[in-house]
Amino acid sequence: MEISGIISAIVIGIIIGVLGRLVVPGRQHIGVIWTIVIGIIAALIGAAIASALGVDDTKGVDWIEWLIQIALAAVGVAALDRAKSPAR
Template structure:
């Protein structure tokens, strides 16, 4: 059941990241969820690294870092996806 929750959180983070980033993002929904999941894991790792992995109450800083990671992965992943798609069409 953890994997299902991870997919849902990844999708939410990915969609929020796409809303935050300006411009059009021509990536499929599955890639949005995957990049959001990777960004969430990255943000969670940073939170643990700086000592904010487990706190009492709502972990606002950890959630902000997860969203920041999702924004970063969407910002990097979108142009990579476009480059892969254009190179496939050229061949």
């Protein structure tokens, strides 16, 4: 992977992670780095899922792919928050 691919993955991961975090209600007990990591992972997995479903090759913005990635990021943020938060 080239440096431009790594930088774009980080930028997309930040955006996906933040959007996923905004979808989850309440306060999350995870840091910014974990949000970025979850966003990058969600972006990669979401792109693979969108490709498998055949919804990743549109002439404009790939809204369905973005929705899949944001949903995966929200699930990841909620799961990590639940694992890291003290017992309720």
